[in-house]
Amino acid sequence: MPGARSKPPMCRKRRRAANVTNDAISNPNDAPNVTPNAAPNAALPPGATIGILGGGQLGRMAALAATALGYRCHVFSPDADAPAKEVSAAQTTAPYEDRDAARAFAAAVDVVTFEFENVPDETLAVIAEGAPVRPGVDALHISQDRAIEKTFLGDNEIGTAPWAPIITAADLDPAAATGFPAILKTARFGYDGKGQVRVDTADDLAAAWAEINQVPAVLEGFVDFEREISVIVARGTGGETRSYVPVDNVHRDHILFTTTAPSTIDATIAEAAQAIADRIAGALNLVGLLAVEMFVTHDGDILVNEIAPRPHNSGHWTMDACAVSQFEQFIRAVSGLPLGDPARHSDAVMTNLIGDEADQWLEFLNEDGACLRLYGKTESRPGRKMGHVNRLSPMVRPAP
Ligand code: AMP
Numbered sequence: 001m002p003g004a005r006s007k008p009p010m011c012r013k014r015r016r017a018a019n020v021t022n023d024a025i026s027n028p029n030d031a032p033n034v035t036p037n038a039a040p041n042a043a044l045p046p047g048a049t050i051g052i053l054g055g056g057q058l059g060r061m062a063a064l065a066a067t068a069l070g071y072r073c074h075v076f077s078p079d080a081d082a083p084a085k086e087v088s089a090a091q092t093t094a095p096y097e098d099r100d101a102a103r104a105f106a107a108a109v110d111v112v113t114f115e116f117e118n119v120p121d122e123t124l125a126v127i128a129e130g131a132p133v134r135p136g137v138d139a140l141h142i143s144q145d146r147a148i149e150k151t152f153l154g155d156n157e158i159g160t161a162p163w164a165p166i167i168t169a170a171d172l173d174p175a176a177a178t179g180f181p182a183i184l185k186t187a188r189f190g191y192d193g194k195g196q197v198r199v200d201t202a203d204d205l206a207a208a209w210a211e212i213n214q215v216p217a218v219l220e221g222f223v224d225f226e227r228e229i230s231v232i233v234a235r236g237t238g239g240e241t242r243s244y245v246p247v248d249n250v251h252r253d254h255i256l257f258t259t260t261a262p263s264t265i266d267a268t269i270a271e272a273a274q275a276i277a278d279r280i281a282g283a284l285n286l287v288g289l290l291a292v293e294m295f296v297t298h299d300g301d302i303l304v305n306e307i308a309p310r311p312h313n314s315g316h317w318t319m320d321a322c323a324v325s326q327f328e329q330f331i332r333a334v335s336g337l338p339l340g341d342p343a344r345h346s347d348a349v350m351t352n353l354i355g356d357e358a359d360q361w362l363e364f365l366n367e368d369g370a371c372l373r374l375y376g377k378t379e380s381r382p383g384r385k386m387g388h389v390n391r392l393s394p395m396v397r398p399a400p
Helices: 014-019 057-068 099-107 121-130 137-144 146-155 169-178 202-211 267-284 326-334 355-365
Strands: 049-053 072-077 090-093 111-114 163-166 182-186 196-199 217-221 225-235 241-243 247-252 255-261 288-297 302-308 347-354 370-374 385-393
Touching (some): 057 072, 072 099, 090 099, 111 326, 121 137, 137 302, 146 217, 146 267, 163 169, 169 202, 182 202, 196 202, 225 267, 241 267, 267 288, 267 302, 288 326, 355 370, 355 385
Parallel strands (some): 049 072, 049 111
Antiparallel strands (some): 163 217, 182 217, 225 241, 247 255, 255 347, 347 385, 370 385
16 A cells, blocks of 8 residues: 555544553543544555454454454454454443443544444444444444335345334234235344244234334245345445355354355356345445345245345355455455455355354364364353354356
8 A cells, every 4th residue: 555654644543542441431531532534435554443343253353354454453342352352452342322432432443344233323423423434324224124124125126025014013914914924023133033933824923023022023924945145245435346256055043054155056146146235235335345145036036135234154254265355355345445356266165163063173173174263252152153164175166
């Protein structure tokens, strides 16, 4: 990056960030009085600080990729032991609702991004006043809520499972027109099958809604899919996009179990899936990374299940099978750098290590062609993602 070393304008907050510790930033007056970035689309030079909201494994791997490009990372999360904090230069430990801490955080970094999208609106607004927010406040709002997300997809003529919103009891009867079997999902805060109840008949709907505490929800028709695929696309500050090849995803107990790259699906469906991801990223005006999970029906139709404006578990294979991983691509996009080449040099199967499966770490290390990644989580619980293994093999089909 030309001229990056001599006091780059986007690094001006650096000194303050270095003073931040593991403790919560409690006094907003500690924050320097800086204005938001004057040239938001300029490439962030090495030495600048990337703020990451959320401290899980996605943030950890993003911080490692950022560090490799010469950036510093400042992680904000309520959890003092968050995996991303172990590998970052600065940390804020405070609840996501703590606006003073959020304000100080934004003032201490050059750009803010997210590995976790369920940040309260008020916090987002405070952060957006102090630093550029990428992927962007609108993209975060849309992906935080399944009803808003599906409405947005419908408005953009992108297919989804049939669905209906449920906000009050009066919505139950009309929602039943969606058909059964169906899945009732909480509109917000659901992941890995949490907040989801299968509903087999209209008579079961009220009880299912009671099971999720009658919170706002969506009722989704059950899709008899042929397979599940996903596409990860990066979109840069100038609107340019580059996507990874579609991959096949297999879930076990609603949690991603394996990702196979590339998907063995027909080339025309693969191209259509990439085009859908591209369109969604453009419609969101997103800067960063977008993961699009899709169902492919037996007729070859593509229905979008879910979108996430950040790195995604189904992109972990790129860490070992591509020259530029999803995490580096994410950092490149949010930093205004040129996007990297998403082509793969190997085929790969990623297997998540859930709960005590990570205890076999030594066996994976003894296996040729297996790349082990552990997330540094101290406590193993059933259903908790502890790490993953990427198993590489020579490419069978040429990279598209
Ligand atoms: P989600 O949290 O919405 O990504 O759902 C987790 C997993 O549950 C998906 O990857 C699918 O395997 C399954 N699933 C979710 N929604 C549906 C649906 N409408 N029809 C069939 N399977 C679904």
